[in-house]
Amino acid sequence: MAQQITLIGGGLVGALLAQQLAGRGFKVDVFEKRPDPRVAGFVGGRSINLALAERGLQALRKAGLADDVLQRAVMMRGRMVHTRDGRSGLLRYGVDDSEVIWSVSRGALNMLLLDAAEAAGVRFHFGQSLTGADFDGGRIQLTDEHDQTRDFDTPVVIGADGAGSALRAAMNAHTPLGERVEPLGHAYKELEIPPAGGLSAALVGQSGGHDQFALEPHALHIWPRGGYMCIALPNTEGSFTVTLFLPAHGPHPSFDTLPDAAAARGFFGDEFPDLLPLIPDFAADYDSHPVGTLSTLYLQRWHLGGRALLVGDAAHAIVPFHGQGMNCGFEDTVVLAALLAEAPDDTAEVFAEFQRIRQPNSDAIAAMALENYVEMRDSVADPHFLAKRELGLLLAERAPQHFMARYRMVTFTHLPYAYAFERGRAQDLLLEQLLRGSTEAAAVDLTAAVATLKATLPPLPDLR
Ligand code: FAD
Known part of the structure; x- marks a missing residue:
């Protein structure tokens, strides 16, 4: 039986x-x-x-x-980071389109x-x-x-x-x-960017030729602002789901100080000026969608x-x-x-x-x-983080058997999470040593760095 x-x-x-x-x-x-x-x-x-x-x-x-x-x-190739002054740039997750989420x-x-x-x-x-x-x-x-x-x-x-x-x-x-x-202390609320057809033509300029979408569809969008952030993920029919992550309680800005759309609109206008116009139902979304705890x-x-x-x-x-x-x-x-x-x-x-x-x-x-919360809301806009990321990319290119960014191990391999965590820590230490606080990856002697990497860390396990 x-x-x-x-x-x-x-x-x-x-x-x-x-x-x-x-x-x-x-x-x-x-x-x-x-x-x-x-x-x-x-x-x-x-x-x-x-x-x-x-x-x-x-x-x-x-x-x-x-x-x-x-x-x-919908394929997402990397993080599209949006700065306060309206600029944006793609940080790829992997080496090519075989490494996407x-x-x-x-x-x-x-x-x-x-x-x-x-x-x-x-x-x-x-x-x-x-x-x-x-x-x-x-x-x-x-x-x-x-x-x-x-x-x-x-x-x-x-x-x-x-x-x-x-x-x-x-x-x-x-x-x-x-x-x-263990409560995170930060909470979230979801909002929606509708398909581009529902927005005025003047606003739809960032979609990289994908007319149905108001933003580039093949990316996970992030508006990092230090202690809080917005992200947006694309949906097949052309919309994006935006999530605002913010402290749940406490001094401004928090969900306590932004309890409704009337309070939140000004904050969005200051902090996410390029995002706010893409959310035409901001007031209805903000007031009717619950605050989720984490x-x-x-x-x-x-x-x-x-x-x-x-x-x-x-x-x-x-x-x-x-x-x-x-x-x-x-x-x-x-x-x-x-x-x-x-x-x-x-x-x-x-x-x-x-x-x-x-x-x-x-x-x-x-x-x-x-x-990763700290990395997404803060570090992606930090020059030292970006230098470490760049040096990591160079090492991965030169010594792929010895270096793979932790994000790639977690996201694109089946290596146990515990291995990725430990290996990532060891690699991060090495990057810190090689950069010595600098924000210039180009200033590092790559040949010597690869030799140090190989002498310090064993090869990665077989990934096939
Ligand atoms: P759930 O999805 O919570 O399903 C539990 C089910 O049990 C539900 O259907 C519920 O109705 C049912 N249920 C509850 N109580 C009872 C009961 N007493 N009797 C019978 N049925 C019951 N994960 C990712 O991998 N990628 C992401 O991008 C991602 N983004 C996320 C964003 C947010 C804001 C949040 C909150 C989570 C995110 N996650 C993400 C995590 C993901 O949502 C969860 O890990 C996943 O949903 C877990 O699935 P589950 O089936 O274990 O639990």
Whole structure:
């Protein structure tokens, strides 16, 4: 008889994991709090679009879904940095168009994954929230939108129910999981740049010949302003989703001091003068879109023996500044599905092994995502940072076996996050030594720098 597994949450990670488990012969039920988005329309809540990178793509390739997803995605070659005086320039992510990231719609991706999971035999139960669990009795409680509660027997339950996981709360009540949530202190709000057709012709001059878009579409746009920033990611139909990141509370500017559009318009006009005119519904967007909070979640225990396990954001929610939360969750699904397929009857061992493999990596990406916030909002406009970046590019060109920028390791390879974190730290130290505080990469003797690099750091692992 097929082994039964119950998932809580049919979001991005839950739907992909369900598809992979069903494809390996498991009998999978998924309980999802929201109604079926393919019937009711997608109920957003957070980030309308997301950056998909190599790790996520690799998981989608293994599930046979990468081509379908890429057909609905917009390629982004690098960061387009917009300065206060209205200038902009592209900082490429990789060496060429083989190293790009993709902007995908959360709703479209979720629906595609639900279709794929259903086609693989997964049974979805929409409009059903997990509201309790009896782990010793092998039973969970579910409540529907009419407040009707029912029990469901299941020997194994996996929580893919996101950062506010109800399964995690139930597990924690049974056996403390060693939970620590560290709020970032900064929050976000989403706004929209409509397709170029909806804007006056005078404003549409920056799209690099892509008439449908008001800005260059093949880039992740950043307006770095030191302690805060805006970013914008393109959508296939020509719009951009803009996200304002700002301190949640405290002195100006913060969401406390900019509570509504009337207060925020002047701030935008001063800080983002080229962006404001591209958001014609600024007042409506600002006043109706919620302020989202951001935190990092650390857990000592991800599972209760072989009975319950947490994956994706439920186990390791991170701040979004490396664009890796979903990518990391998708990597989880590949590792977990393979481990479960090898030992379907030994979930206790599989869950322990899953945590052993994944936790050092989720800790590393959590730290890198926090560091990346400073890089995006501040360092991309700093001459010393730009000199380090330039010297790194030169070293990577001269000694590709020995130097690869950390961002590239995280975004375009499958090297473990923990490796990228450690290697990145060592490389950064070396760049600091070579530059000695200078802002001139050209002033460094490259031949000597390459010799020092090779003498200091071992070659990178094989990337193929
Ligand atoms: P979720 O997407 O949160 O899904 C959880 C699901 O569980 C939902 O469908 C929910 O309805 C359901 N659920 C919740 N509670 C219950 C319950 N009690 N019972 C049943 N179902 C329940 N990641 C990237 O890789 N790239 C990016 O560019 C990126 N940008 C981001 C920008 C922002 C502003 C934010 C906030 C996050 C971003 N992320 C990004 C992170 C990404 O959104 C998450 O890592 C990803 O959504 C995690 O997927 P998940 O399935 O684990 O959780």
